[in-house]
Amino acid sequence: MLQLPRAPRPIHLRLMVCTPPTPRALRLAFQQTPPPNALAECSRVLKKSGQMKLLHREKEPASVFEGNRKNVLLSGKMQGGLGSVGTLSHAYVQHPPLRCDIPDIRGIFYDDANKFLIAPTADRILYWKITPSTPAGPPNSDPINDGPVLSVRYSLDQKAIGIQRSNHEVEFRNRETGETCNKKWRVDSETLLGFFWTDCPTYDVIFVKTSGLDLLAYEPQSNALRLVDSKKFNVSWYLYTHESRLIVLASGMQCTLFTGYQFSASGVVKLPKFEMTVSKSEANSKPVLAADDVHIVTVYGRIYCLQLDRVSMTLNMYRFYRDAVVHQGTLPTYSSRIAVSVVDNIIMVHQIDAKVVILYDIFMDSYAPISAPLPLLVRRLPSNNRQATQSSDNQSSAYGGTLYGEGWNFLNPDLVCDVENGLLWKLHLDLEAIAASTSDAPSVLEFLQRRKSDLSMVKTLSLAIVRTVILERRPITMVAKAMDVVLDSYSRLMKMGSDLPGVRRTSEQNLQSGVQPVVNPDSSSGDGNRPVQSNSGVEHGIANHTANVDRTLLNTSSDSDDITNASGGANQEMSGLQASDVAERKPLVVGKDSRPLASGTSMQHGTHVANVAVSPSEMFESVFVLVEDEMMGDPAYLVSIIMEFLRSVSKAGLKAPPNLYVMTTTLLAHSNRYPEIMLFVSNKILEPSKELAMQLMELGRQNSPTRKLGVDMLRERGLHQDYVSALLQDGYYLEALRYARKYKVITVPPALFLEEAVATNSAKNLAAVLSFFTEFVPTFKTTSDYARYRHILSEMI
């Protein structure tokens, strides 16, 4: 449950939520056309202000990605067109949108708790489930009585529908029985502003009136409402998002005084009263704050409030704590109208007049935008090929005129409803473009690793970025930092993986909260994968765990604070071993699971969440193996990088794949650095393995001490047969024989030993070997070897 932390040290209790939407019924749209060069103006101002955290692609020094773009980035780049402005963009809406332009409908509503797009007709309610992905088929429907509809909200268990009929009346309809009950208020004294369902234990429905809140319990059996509590104060308007479970109520002359409550499954939190400041244009003017100018935003499990100050053209950002509301900073705006969306914890501030969007990632309390203001694009599903892209260009240009058009309504958190055309768009981030817009690899990787959607893209991009920084021979410290970021996020995920009780607890709560079936866009995909996995063994068990965990991660949103607080903390000590265990086995699982991914058509959902993190062996296969050839000219650099990688791996408590050690020795040998091989083997930087031993012996052809290292490693690893063969190859046949006897190695044929003995031309030794075999191998006397070497021996004597 998303809970408000206490200031100043935020405490996040468990957050197990869904990504939902705004309570505001659709508000019909806007005026004005934007000034013609708003975009240019906007960029100029931003550049001047020097606030760009990441460099704009156009300004980027010696373009980071250009050189390797082909292999680095996904093929088939999708770029929708917005005619004259060009095709650069960091955010887009996906084509095709959901069409909801059904002739008879009387308006469109959005139920953010259930993620239903609702369109009432005269006697029915049509609704589309927006989660997990925009549906293609026709809407579902529920019959209702005729009458005006001001807003519609389904109960959280979806057994009842609440329909606001007027400013004084709400009708509740039991969906099974069809029974209705009406809740009415006296017309004169107060006006109903709205209502919503809550998963708070004591209340089910909350009515917001100009005179305060009514908190009611709903009894589905009797389809009756019971007033439990009420809170009296003046309300001018209110904002509520189910995502934050937070309601803020404005009052006062300028509507700048706020009261707030959080109605969550764990109870009610009353926020302290607070006031927002509004700049005055003239001394005597008293600007009134409108509901349109305030936005509740939930990112990384924290709740913020953005307030547009129209006079100073800034967005004030407040953060809600349990016992305080703290002003955090201001963001500049370049438009008199703005809209705010949240996609994957990224705040999108739409500058509607300028028709551009600015992205903010406030994970680290940095209020610099992550990219230049760029327009929104329309794109076709990425699964389609280039031809489709072209056709999408046509379509988008056909649609182009209405981007940020009159009918656009922004639904919390990431939807746009074009009421005029009856279209519902989902906003997306173009991670690829954002990643390409900066050369600061570690921060881009951090940014990517924080993303929860489009996981396969995150992974592909992360690997590509690491590859690129290596190929470009960036400073080692920087590459090291980049790899740290990737591995840290993997090990964090693995640690969560071993923390099963926590996971279970979370999912139970999910059930209790009663919103489980619909809230989580990813849960269905996770569930979908489960049957496939559960039919075999332990490894799949692990995969399951990771899948679960990842979901928890998603749900809790990855503020590291609450991860540890929620469930990680208690088990962290014990998780060490298990984590590495999981880490070791994980690649197997990933290997299986990643296959459908690679060919997967959908980038958005159905992605197995366990795959987001990049394991050390994936780093090896997708980075080091791929760059090795190109780096052969400068093996020292690559070796240093590998050393840093090993350091990150060991710091994260993970294991590196043995083949990486093989590669390292090859690189070192390539530049004649045999002494270092020796050093690294002796201090275990190169961890012993059979693969490494074999490689050392191979390299030992040029350098005998290195060969010895390999042979010793075979012995230390207890690879008896290989050790005996190695000794034989080096001509130590007596030693080999002694060893074979001690460890009962019977797989090496006697002829090999005998042949070596003959080669040294020592009758004494040959006799010794012969008698050894006659004594220890009962059937040896009957073999042709015996006769043959017996004969040779007699000739020698």
Add this chain to the structure above:
Amino acid sequence: MGLSSGDGAQLCVFDLRRGQQEGQELDKILFFHPADCPILLQLSVIGLCEGIITFSRIFSPDDDCEVIESENHSHVFYQAEADIWMVLVVEKNKDSELTWRCGALQGILKEVHSLFTMFYGPIRTLLDRQPSAELARGHLRTFVTDYLSDFSAGKKLQLPTFRDCLKERGTVQMLTISREVALEIQSLTTVLGSCLGNVMCQSLVLFGDLLVSTTLPPDDTLNLYTYAVLRLTPHALSSYANSWSYLRKGTSVHSVPTSSSSNGTASVERPLQREKLYKGKDGFVTADFATSEIRGAVPSAPILWFRQAEDRMHLCVYQHKNITILLLTPASSLINGDEGITHVKRHLLEHASQNIVTVEQKLSRGWGGENAYHVGGYRYLLVDPDRKVSRASPPGKVTTLSKDSLLSLNRQREEIDLEKSRAGRSDSCHDKDFEICIRAKNNSWVIAKVTRGRELYMALEKGGETLLYASTAVEKFSNRYCEGAFSTD
């Protein structure tokens, strides 16, 4: 211990290609210690040596004469370069305290020569460059004398005796570190390697007197390590500070005016001269060579010659607490000498300080003290000639052994040395395994074991009665501390 009686030991360096005409014999002598030895005596020593060398070559053209044992003296030979010989003459005595091992004495000659070569290049090159040999003699005089000052006790040389049989000169002692720390150090090495931008710098990292990491081949590592332990580590620097007042008096060497600082190699003054080395405030160990006659001409970093690296190198020494870092930059990449070195130093301070501090902390935390490598009940020496690495019981523990055990062990090592050189002659590409267990007079077990090139020597004083006990002890030791390298197959 081990004082030679009388004026005892002599050390000479001579070139058989010089002074071949009668009357010019003196020209052969490149160095003679003690310097005040009468010329006639010097000539007679060298004459004898030359005679023996020539004579033994008749029988053994491929292998050099190693030692002459006469009634009163031992002459230990080492052919340092073609026809350049070093001979150490030690006096024999009834006193068993003066029991040496030829190999150990030869080790001294090898060591001083390798160090000399590292700083000045091969003697032959010096001679070729300046046939009058003034340059070579000058350098040898200061260098070898400085080197021998470590062995001097009063006016005499105190050479290693049987009591040092659990030490191996010419090997590196490594610090055993965990993988995590090793990676940390490797990361430091990377930073150090990039001090010069594109050109890789080499580096050695020492913790106390133990080597932690190196990027150089074993030979060069050994030389630098030896130098560091002799003069640069905190221990070496402080031991001088504590004791110089009385130690210095007898052995002052007249400073030699340098005639040729322009030819590049003379830029190193006296790298083994303790008085001039100190750790500066910036953490760099520098030599205070800015004396009046050579001011300005000398970069504060010595230039080194490496056998296996192609380039000459500047040495830059940085110290932080117990960590000593030897950073080597190719001389050819430092275009403007001092300035280049200043740049390297600045780079090191800027980029590596943090790593160095971290590494120092981790190493200090993990360091088990001077008895870290003590194994209860065992007094041992482990040598890996391939890597030129050895590890031994701490000296403090070795002194607890009785004289009998040490003498037996010394004797046994001598045998093994012989056996090894014999095996090396017959089949140089295969290691031969040996094992000798001796029950000494005092009932201690003295064991030597050579397996696949690696050598283990140990003395067990509180051993059981049987040979089985001895071999079980070796087996245990091998499995526990040598990853089974000496286990019986």
